[in-house]
Amino acid sequence: MCATVVATLAVSAPANGAGGRTEITLSAEPGELDLIPLPCFPSTIQATMTNTGPEPRFADMTLTAEEPLSLSRDIFSSYLPATNPDQPVSATVEVRADRDTPPGTYDVLLEQGRQRLSVPVHVRQIPPKGPGDNLAWGEEAFASSTHGNFSVCGGVDGNTNQAQWDTHTGWNDGTPAVFPDTYGVRLPEERHVDEVETLTLDSASYPASRFGLRDWDVQVLDDGQWQTVAEVRGNTSGLVTTRFEPTTAEAVRLLIHNSNDARYSRVMELEVSGG
Ligand SMILES: [Ca+2]
Numbered sequence: 001m002c003a004t005v006v007a008t009l010a011v012s013a014p015a016n017g018a019g020g021r022t023e024i025t026l027s028a029e030p031g032e033l034d035l036i037p038l039p040c041f042p043s044t045i046q047a048t049m050t051n052t053g054p055e056p057r058f059a060d061m062t063l064t065a066e067e068p069l070s071l072s073r074d075i076f077s078s079y080l081p082a083t084n085p086d087q088p089v090s091a092t093v094e095v096r097a098d099r100d101t102p103p104g105t106y107d108v109l110l111e112q113g114r115q116r117l118s119v120p121v122h123v124r125q126i127p128p129k130g131p132g133d134n135l136a137w138g139e140e141a142f143a144s145s146t147h148g149n150f151s152v153c154g155g156v157d158g159n160t161n162q163a164q165w166d167t168h169t170g171w172n173d174g175t176p177a178v179f180p181d182t183y184g185v186r187l188p189e190e191r192h193v194d195e196v197e198t199l200t201l202d203s204a205s206y207p208a209s210r211f212g213l214r215d216w217d218v219q220v221l222d223d224g225q226w227q228t229v230a231e232v233r234g235n236t237s238g239l240v241t242t243r244f245e246p247t248t249a250e251a252v253r254l255l256i257h258n259s260n261d262a263r264y265s266r267v268m269e270l271e272v273s274g275g
Pocket residue numbers: 154155156157158159160169170268269
């Protein structure tokens with residue numbers, strides 16, 4: 001599944017009168033990918049061009065996706081130096097699909113000159129979310145601000161691996177020493193909820209007691225109004241489970257009043273469930 005597909009074709013145009021042939025290879029990593037069509041689960045492709053010829057080149061890669069997939073860019077233009085060893089030049093391309101996309105395989109096509117490279121995207125069925133399941137998983141996250149090293153989706157991506165904080169997952173606000181911050185998730189439809197699990201940063205080097213969330217309110221959006229259903233104060237733990245009277249919710253958020261370093265709000269994962 002993670003194999004790299006490399007297509008190599010000689011480009012026939014002579015390079016700057018040098019009489020040689022300039023070759024550009026296309027590659028994609030991964031060579032095919034799985035996509036769960038939820039708002040916070042875009043998949044990414046690293047699209048790469050490499051000049052294997054003797055002359056530097058400018059090249060344009062065009063990217064097209066089979067309907068109903070969409071891409072974050074449709075062209076990748078770059079200068080390709082003729083260095084030895086060959087120097088790959090890459091761009092990250094996000095692949096998205098609406099939640100009603102029928103499961104199946106759709107192609108993303110990379111083209112440069114006469115070269116074509118097809119990347120199959122396997123759109124999967126969205127797992128059903130019943131009683132007790134995490135309703136926040138992969139859904140549309142939102143925040144008052146987000147630090148540049150993080151994605152707003154990092155707190156609903158299902159990844160709770162503390163070792164991957166700041167590299168693959170987690171949400172960190174972008175307004176140091178300014179509170180409150182908010183972090184939440186919009187549910188695709190109104191649901192009954194009665195439990196929120198808040199995982200904050202908590203590792204050997206960065207314990208929750210020094211770097212985690214300290215004071216926050218759990219709020220639900222019901223009939224267009226934010227209502228506080230639980231309050232947490234003086235927390236020093238990496239995982240806080242709050243239970244409350246079952247209520248309908250269109251969205252759930254944390255209204256964060258302070259953290260243990262009084263600097264940043266850090267959410268490893270926000271989980272929401274109901275009966
Ligand atoms: Ca996470």
